[in-house]
Amino acid sequence: MNTAGTPPDALGHVATLRIPFLNPEHAATAKRALDVDREVNMELVERQTWLEGNMLVVTIRAATIRIVRLATNAFLSSADLVLRTMAEFAPDPDEPEETDAELEAAAEEARRAGGGMKGIELKGGVGAGGGEEVK
Numbered sequence: 001m002n003t004a005g006t007p008p009d010a011l012g013h014v015a016t017l018r019i020p021f022l023n024p025e026h027a028a029t030a031k032r033a034l035d036v037d038r039e040v041n042m043e044l045v046e047r048q049t050w051l052e053g054n055m056l057v058v059t060i061r062a063a064t065i066r067i068v069r070l071a072t073n074a075f076l077s078s079a080d081l082v083l084r085t086m087a088e089f090a091p092d093p094d095e096p097e098e099t100d101a102e103l104e105a106a107a108e109e110a111r112r113a114g115g116g117m118k119g120i121e122l123k124g125g126v127g128a129g130g131g132e133e134v135k
Contacts, residue, residue, distance in 0.1 A: 017075070
């Protein structure tokens with residue numbers, strides 16, 4: 001990706017990041033999510049991303065070292081959001097998923113231990129989800 005109107009030698013400052021993922025599929029998902037955002041100052045910054053196995057590799061070129069730092073910080077902020085989202089919603093393929101029966105058993109154990117939810121208590125002590133009719 002060459003920036004419009006800027007000679008290639010004007011972008012002489014470079015930072016390369018290598019971000020590891022659990023597997024190549026997770027790296028590809030992150031790349032797709034991060035490639036949507038373009039640089040604000042495209043005439044001063046060039047960003048290239050590619051995959052190497054389970055690694056997302058990012059090269060940021062800019063006219064000044066300060067702009068490299070700012071662009072890198074912005075990219076890392078976006079990458080952090082993607083990584084946290086994936087940690088929450090994209091399961092680790094090496095960890096076995098709990099079955100419905102295991103989840104139900106854990107919920108039943110929590111109820112027996114007194115940690116179960118009793119519903120939302122409304123004014124007057126009547127609770128939603130507790131079986132009482134609210135008038």
